Amino acid sequence: MVKTTISLIKADVGSVAGHSIPHPRMLEACRRILKEGVKNKTIKDFYVTRVGDDMQLIMTHDKGENNKDIHKLAWSAFLKATEFAKKYHLYGAGQDLLSDAFSGNVKGMGPGAAEMEFEERKSEPTVFFMADKTEPSAYSLPLSKIFMDPFTTTGLVIDARMQLGFNFEIQDVIGHKGITLSTPEESYEALSLISDTYRYAIKRILCKDEKIGVAAVVSTDKLNVSAGHYVGKDDPVAIVRAQSGLPAIGEILQPFAFPQLVAGWMRGSHYGALYPCSVADSTPTYFDGPPRLCAIGFQICDGMLVGLEDPEKGENAVGEHMPLDYFEGSVWDVTRRQSMNISRYMRGHGPFMPGTLASDEMEYTTKPEVLKKLADRMKPLI
Numbered sequence: 538m539v540k541t542t543i544s545l546i547k548a549d550v551g552s553v554a555g556h557s558i559p560h561p562r563m564l565e566a567c568r569r570i571l572k573e574g575v576k577n578k579t580i581k582d583f584y585v586t587r588v589g590d591d592m593q594l595i596m597t598h599d600k601g602e603n604n605k606d607i608h609k610l611a612w613s614a615f616l617k618a619t620e621f622a623k624k625y626h627l628y629g630a631g632q633d634l635l636s637d638a639f640s641g642n643v644k645g646m647g648p649g650a651a652e653m654e655f656e657e658r659k660s661e662p663t664v665f666f667m668a669d670k671t672e673p674s675a676y677s678l679p680l681s682k683i684f685m686d687p688f689t690t691t692g693l694v695i696d697a698r699m700q701l702g703f704n705f706e707i708q709d710v711i712g713h714k715g716i717t718l719s720t721p722e723e724s725y726e727a728l729s730l731i732s733d734t735y736r737y738a739i740k741r742i743l744c745k746d747e748k749i750g751v752a753a754v755v756s757t758d759k760l761n762v763s764a765g766h767y768v769g770k771d772d773p774v775a776i777v778r779a780q781s782g783l784p785a786i787g788e789i790l791q792p793f794a795f796p797q798l799v800a801g802w803m804r805g806s807h808y809g810a811l812y813p814c815s816v817a818d819s820t821p822t823y824f825d826g827p828p829r830l831c832a833i834g835f836q837i838c839d840g841m842l843v844g845l846e847d848p849e850k851g852e853n854a855v856g857e858h859m860p861l862d863y864f865e866g867s868v869w870d871v872t873r874r875q876s877m878n879i880s881r882y883m884r885g886h887g888p889f890m891p892g893t894l895a896s897d898e899m900e901y902t903t904k905p906e907v908l909k910k911l912a913d914r915m916k917p918l919i
């Protein structure tokens with residue numbers, strides 16, 4: 538049976554005005570390039586969207602993960618959008634394209650990628666998470682709740698297919714190493730690592746039932762490490778498959794009702810409360826935030842994306858989809874209000890910790906220069 542691959546590749550290559558929202562012409566440029574990709578059979582289907590100042594390319598195909606043609610297609614789309622951003626002096630034009638030449642894989646070159654290959658079940662409900670102004674480990678707490686915590690996912694207790702548990706691939710994002718831990722047996726070891734959100738992040742979650750395969754994947758390509766210096770928080774994406782032996786959509790969304798504090802926000806150097814919202818509401822407007830999270834849903838059918846659009850509209854409509862926008866509704870108002878209250882409280886600390894991150898985690902800091910300048914005045918105080 539042919540396997541389906543989903544590649545969700547994202548980048549921030551410029552926005553209007555400040556780090557706010559990509560220009561519609563940039564999204565259009567990406568759509569044009571991906572349409573070409575469908576025409577010449579590199580990909581089967583696609584959807585282009587944005588969260589805050591980041592653009593996300595959702596692509597489906599049968600070429601597997603880390604495929605050169607797929608990554609090249611995404612790179613060309615971002616390059617085309619960058620041309621427009623540069624021409625009109627948009628803010629941060631081309632910021633996530635760290636190299637002038639494409640080398641076969643977007644990893645380490647700036648964009649973030651979450652990819653999964655699986656054999657399609659009879660029905661494939663899939664959630665795409667996309668965040669702005671935060672880092673990959675922002676997904677660690679909700680993913681642990683979804684796949685490890687029976688008080689969140691009752692399915693772990695009452696659905697026999699889930700009782701086996703899951704394997705967690707955990708990445709040491711600084712040390713470029715990883716480990717796979719088996720839950721529930723090694724849940725505490727797993728939590729001991731991933732609760733350190735600075736150093737560890739969940740990369741992938743695999744179903745122990747091999748017939749189902751991969752359950753979730755997160756983009757964990759740290760921009761600071763790839764660039765050699767910090768050029769921005771990753772604004773990570775994640776893909777989660779749902780239902781029939783995997784957590785239900787409702788179990789997957791539920792943990793986001795807790796507005797957890799995440800690193801990022803203004804100058805990638807503050808703690809703010811994660812704000813779940815619709816794509817339309819994802820423009821950062823309060824202190825460049827608060828860190829936003831969007832979740833959209835598609836069914837996958839024979840390698841094609843199915844949302845609420847008419848799937849029989851014909852060739853001209855390729856790439857034109859209407860996904861479900863999960864955080865759009867009023868149910869999430871209470872979390873948004875709470876998130877704003879917490880974020881405003883955190884701002885009360887001004888530049889003091891814990892309003893800001895520890896200095897070696899900060900995207901911006903003047904501390905080394907200040908210490909250097911003051912070095913010979915720094916003396917034991919009597």
Ligand code: F6R
Nearest residue numbers: 556670769770802803804805825
């Ligand atoms: C965070 C972000 C913004 C900028 C901030 C300062 O990811 O994009 O919060 O860090 O607006 O930006 P510059 O230094 O470009 O003025």
Ligand code: MG
Nearest residue numbers: 549556590629
């Ligand atoms: Mg930006």
Ligand code: MG
Nearest residue numbers: 591669670772
């Ligand atoms: Mg961003």
